[in-house]
Amino acid sequence: MPFTWRRLTANWLATVLGILQVGVAIGAVVALLSSVLPALGRGATPSFLEASYHPTRASSDGAGPAAASLFEPQDAALVRHEVDGVTHAATLARQPLVVIEAEGRRHLVRSVGATEPDYFRLTGLQAVAGALFGPAEMAQGAGVAVLSEVVARQLFGEPADALNREIVMLSVEEGLVLQGRLGALPHGMTYPPRATLKVAGVFRRPETASAASVDLLQPEVLVPIGWLEPDGGARTGGAGPFRGHRADTLYVAAASRSAEDVRREMKVLLEPLLEERRLQQALESDDRSSTWELQVTLGGFAGRVQERSRALSGVLVGAVLAAVVAAGLAIGTAGLVHTMEHTHAIGLYRALGATRGRIMGRVAAESVGVAGMGALLGVGLAWPMQRLLGPLLALLPTASPEQHIQLAALGIGVGLALAVGLVAGWYPGWLATRWSATEALREE
Structure with missing residues (x-):
C-alpha cells in the first residue's frame, strides 16, 4: 500500500x-x-500588584486606616522605567457617588475615575463603541470621557448613541446637596465649577468570577488623568468632582520577576516621595505621631486581575x-x-x-x-x-x-x-x- x-x-x-x-x-x-x-x-509568571499609602495604625473609630491620595501620574512612569520587569503601571484617582447630567437629566453614578491608558490593559476593558483614550489624549489633556456600557445605556439608550455626546459632572458639594446628604452652602459661597466632557467611547468589563468579587468602587466613567491640573482644576473648564490629579492607588503588572522583588523595589523607590508629599500636604488625619507605609499587595483589584x-x-x-x-x-x-x-x-x-x-x-x-x-x-x-x-x-x-x-x-x-x-x-x-x-x- x-x-x-x-x-x-x-x-x-x-x-x-x-x-x-x-x-x-x-x-x-x-x-x-x-x-x-x-x-x-x-522566566516568571506575571504578578499584578496594588499599591496604596496607609498609616500603620487604625483610626480612632476602629475602622481600618484610609489610604492617602498621594500618587501622581509620573509615579507610574517612574515605576515602569526604574523597576525591572514592570510592563504596565497606572494610577487611578476615584470619586464615589457622582451626579452626572446628560440631556437635561441627572443620574447618580457609583464611581468616576481619572487614569491613564495602561489601566485599560491592566483591567481588560474592551471598547464596544468608539475608542478608549490613549497617549495622545493624555498628552493633550483632552476633555473626553469613556463610559461603561451600563451607564451609556442609562444615559443615552445604546452605546453607539453615546459617542460625541456631552456629559456634565457636578462637583462633590453640589452632588451631596442634590442627594440631600448636605445642607445648602452658606450665603455668598458657590459650588466648584462643573466639568463638561465629550464621550469618546464605551467600554465593557470582563466577566468576574463571582458576584462577591465585584468592586463597588470600580469607576463607571473614566477620564484622562492628564486632563486634570495639579492645583485642582482642569485644562478645559472645571474639574467637577476631582480635586487635582493625585490618586490613592497605583496598579502594576510585572512579568519577569517575583512579586516580592517588585514589591521591595517599589517601596524603596516610592516611599521617600510619598512621605515628602504627605508632610507637604499636612493631612488633617495625621497627628504627627503615626508612621505611614507603602502597602503593595496582591489582594483586591489585583487579585481579581490575576484570576x-x-x-x-x-x-x-x-x-x-x-x-x-x-x-x-x-x-x-x-x-x-x-x-x-x-x-x-x-x-x-x-x-x-x-x-x-x-x-x-x-x-x-x-x-x-x-x-x-x-x-x-x-x-x-x-x-x-x-x-x-x-x-x-x-x-x-x-x-x-x-x-x-x-x-x-x-x-x-x-x-x-x-x-x-x-x-x-x-x-x-x-x-x-x-x-x-x-x-x-x-x-x-
Whole structure:
C-alpha cells in the first residue's frame, strides 16, 4: 500500500478535511505560542500588584486606616522605567457617588475615575463603541470621557448613541446637596465649577468570577488623568468632582520577576516621595505621631486581575488543545476509512511477502503525510490566526502589543502536527497488520 497521491485522493474529502483541521489547529498553536513564548522566556509568571499609602495604625473609630491620595501620574512612569520587569503601571484617582447630567437629566453614578491608558490593559476593558483614550489624549489633556456600557445605556439608550455626546459632572458639594446628604452652602459661597466632557467611547468589563468579587468602587466613567491640573482644576473648564490629579492607588503588572522583588523595589523607590508629599500636604488625619507605609499587595483589584488572567489563559489553551485533538481524530478517521476501503490491496501486499512492520509503516506514513500538509497550511494561517486572536491575547496584561510569529513556535507547531499524525496513524496501521492475506482478500 504505497504512499502516493492516488492513495490520498482515493477518499479525497476525508483527506482534505483532515488537512484543513490540522492547518487550523496548528495555526492557532503557533499564534498562541508566538504570544506567550517571549513571556515564558523571561522566566516568571506575571504578578499584578496594588499599591496604596496607609498609616500603620487604625483610626480612632476602629475602622481600618484610609489610604492617602498621594500618587501622581509620573509615579507610574517612574515605576515602569526604574523597576525591572514592570510592563504596565497606572494610577487611578476615584470619586464615589457622582451626579452626572446628560440631556437635561441627572443620574447618580457609583464611581468616576481619572487614569491613564495602561489601566485599560491592566483591567481588560474592551471598547464596544468608539475608542478608549490613549497617549495622545493624555498628552493633550483632552476633555473626553469613556463610559461603561451600563451607564451609556442609562444615559443615552445604546452605546453607539453615546459617542460625541456631552456629559456634565457636578462637583462633590453640589452632588451631596442634590442627594440631600448636605445642607445648602452658606450665603455668598458657590459650588466648584462643573466639568463638561465629550464621550469618546464605551467600554465593557470582563466577566468576574463571582458576584462577591465585584468592586463597588470600580469607576463607571473614566477620564484622562492628564486632563486634570495639579492645583485642582482642569485644562478645559472645571474639574467637577476631582480635586487635582493625585490618586490613592497605583496598579502594576510585572512579568519577569517575583512579586516580592517588585514589591521591595517599589517601596524603596516610592516611599521617600510619598512621605515628602504627605508632610507637604499636612493631612488633617495625621497627628504627627503615626508612621505611614507603602502597602503593595496582591489582594483586591489585583487579585481579581490575576484570576481573570489565569482563566483567560486556561480558556485559550483549552480551545487550542481541543482543536489539536479534533485534528488528530480527523486524521485517524481518514486513515481508518482508507484502510477499510483497501483491505483487498492489503491482502495482496501480505501475499507478496510484506511484513507487519512494513504495512504499519506505510499506513503511518499516510497519516504523517496528511499531518505534514496540514502543518504547512497551519504555518501559512499562523499570522492571520494571530490577528484573529489578537483581541483575546490583548486582555492579558503581559501580552506584547507587537504581533510577530516566533521561529520557535513554528518549529513546535510543525513537530506537534507530525507527532499527532504519527499517533493518529497507529490504530489504522495496527488494524491492517492484524489481517492475514486470506482474511484481507476475503474482506474485499
